[in-house]
Amino acid sequence: MVSIATTTSAYLYAIAAPSPAVSIAALPGVVDAAGRSGAPQWISNGSLAAVTSAFEGRKVRPERRNLAAHQGVLRALVDVGIPFLPVAFGVVVPSHEDLLELLSANEEAIGKDLERLTGKVEMGLKVRWDVPNIFEFLVFRNPQLARLRDQVIGKPGGPSHGDKIALGQAFEELLNEEREQHAATVKAALSAWVLEFKNDPPRDEKMILNLSCLIGRKQERAFEQAVLRAASCFDDNYAFDYSGPWPPYHFVTVTLPVPARSELVGAQ
Numbered sequence: 001m002v003s004i005a006t007t008t009s010a011y012l013y014a015i016a017a018p019s020p021a022v023s024i025a026a027l028p029g030v031v032d033a034a035g036r037s038g039a040p041q042w043i044s045n046g047s048l049a050a051v052t053s054a055f056e057g058r059k060v061r062p063e064r065r066n067l068a069a070h071q072g073v074l075r076a077l078v079d080v081g082i083p084f085l086p087v088a089f090g091v092v093v094p095s096h097e098d099l100l101e102l103l104s105a106n107e108e109a110i111g112k113d114l115e116r117l118t119g120k121v122e123m124g125l126k127v128r129w130d131v132p133n134i135f136e137f138l139v140f141r142n143p144q145l146a147r148l149r150d151q152v153i154g155k156p157g158g159p160s161h162g163d164k165i166a167l168g169q170a171f172e173e174l175l176n177e178e179r180e181q182h183a184a185t186v187k188a189a190l191s192a193w194v195l196e197f198k199n200d201p202p203r204d205e206k207m208i209l210n211l212s213c214l215i216g217r218k219q220e221r222a223f224e225q226a227v228l229r230a231a232s233c234f235d236d237n238y239a240f241d242y243s244g245p246w247p248p249y250h251f252v253t254v255t256l257p258v259p260a261r262s263e264l265v266g267a268q
Contacts, residue, residue: 008054008055008056008095008096009054009055009056009057009058009092009093009094009095010043010050010052010053010054010055010092010093010094010095010096010098010099011029011030011038011052011053011054011055011060011091011092012050012051012052012087012091012092012093012099013040013050013051013052013053013070013073013074013086013087014050014051014073014074014077014084014085014086014087014247015048015049015050015051015084015085015087015103015110015114016048016049016050016051016077016082016083016084016085016114017048017049017082017083017084017114018044018045018046018047018048018049022042022076022077022080022082024040024041024042024051024073024076024077025039025040025041026039027039027040027069027072027073027076028065028068028069028072029053029054029055029069029073030053030055030060030066030069030070031061031063031065031066031069032055032056032057032060033056033057033059033061034056034057036056037053037069038053038054038055039053039054040052040053040073041053043096043099043100045100045103045104047103047104047107047111048103048107048110048111050099050103051073051077051084052093052099055092057092058092058094059090059092060089060090060092062089062090066089067089070089074086074247075247077247078121078245078246078247081217083114083115083117083118083119083120084114084247085110085113085114085117085252085254086247086248086249086252102256106254106256109254110254110256112254113252113253113254116253117214117248117251117252119216119217119218120195120214120215120216120217120248120251121214121215121216121217121220121244121245121246121247121248122212122213122214122215122244122245122246122247122248122249122250122251123212123213123215123220123223123242123243123244123245123246124211124212124213124242124243124244124246125186125190125209125211125212125213125227125240125241125242125243126207126209126210126211126240126241126242127182127186127207127208127209127211127238127239127240127241128206128207128208128238128239128241129206129208129237129238129239130206130236130237130238130239131206131237134175134205134206135171137237138171138174138175138178142174144170145170145171145174148166148167148170149167152164152166152167175205178208179202179208179209182208182209182234182238183199183208183209183211185230185233186209186211186230187211189226189227189229189230189233190213190223190226190227190230192226193215193216193219193222193223193226194213194214194215194223195214195215195216196213196214196251197211197212197213197214198211198212198214198250198251199211199212200212200250208238212249212250212251214248214250214251215245217245220244220245223242224242227240227242
């Protein structure tokens with residue numbers, strides 16, 4: 001068991017099975033308010049191990065160097081292939097004792113997620129309309145929306161506020177219908193290789209799909225080929241962008257209760 005001073009907080013990166021044979025001390029850790037960066041290290045209660053670094057204070061600044069340090073530690077764990085649960089950026093446990101209490105109190109729930117995610121990685125897939133104007137694109141492809149647009153624009157005296165609302169609603173309904181249809185096509189093409197899907201809400205009107213995919217670590221190449229086959233079902237008005245492998249951020253189900261002496265603690 002690695003010992004740290006009880007007056008020093010522990011910044012938390014990840015939770016894994018006990019005593020992984022992975023060296024992480026050379027990686028940069030997050031920087032505290034005093035500008036100090038503790039080397040990442042393993043702390044274990046015998047059943048589970050946590051990746052932490054010494055940290056003075058309770059809050060981590062969301063600076064680029066800190067975000068990069070957090071991601072760098074997780075990327076190193078992905079690269080060596082050990083099963084682990086990534087922890088959300090910014091989690092600080094006030095003491096060594098609090099961290100051990102957190103691990104011991106949640107061994108069963110953490111163990112189940114670790115078992116489920118062993119040998120798995122996350123891949124991201126974004127699908128977008130690659131067009132200058134999404135409204136005009138849908139109008140061109142949908143006669144009903146085109147007629148409504150022409151009726152509204154061609155009204156004597158110009159469209160009323162209600163007309164504009166009705167046209168906007170028709171556009172949103174068609175946009176969502178198109179998204180659902182395209183999402184079903186893409187998921188069907190990937191389903192043989194994807195164990196679980198998580199779909200985040202679109203970030204803008206042109207985004208069709210913002211998908212997180214849980215796959216077997218050895219299936220990355222097969223997943224990439226499946227994405228290419230899915231993309232071939234669409235014309236040049238659609239853009240596919242996949243990324244990864246990443247830690248399985250979206251597929252951790254355990255929620256860690258806050259120990260009595262701790263501030264924010266949680267698995268991502």
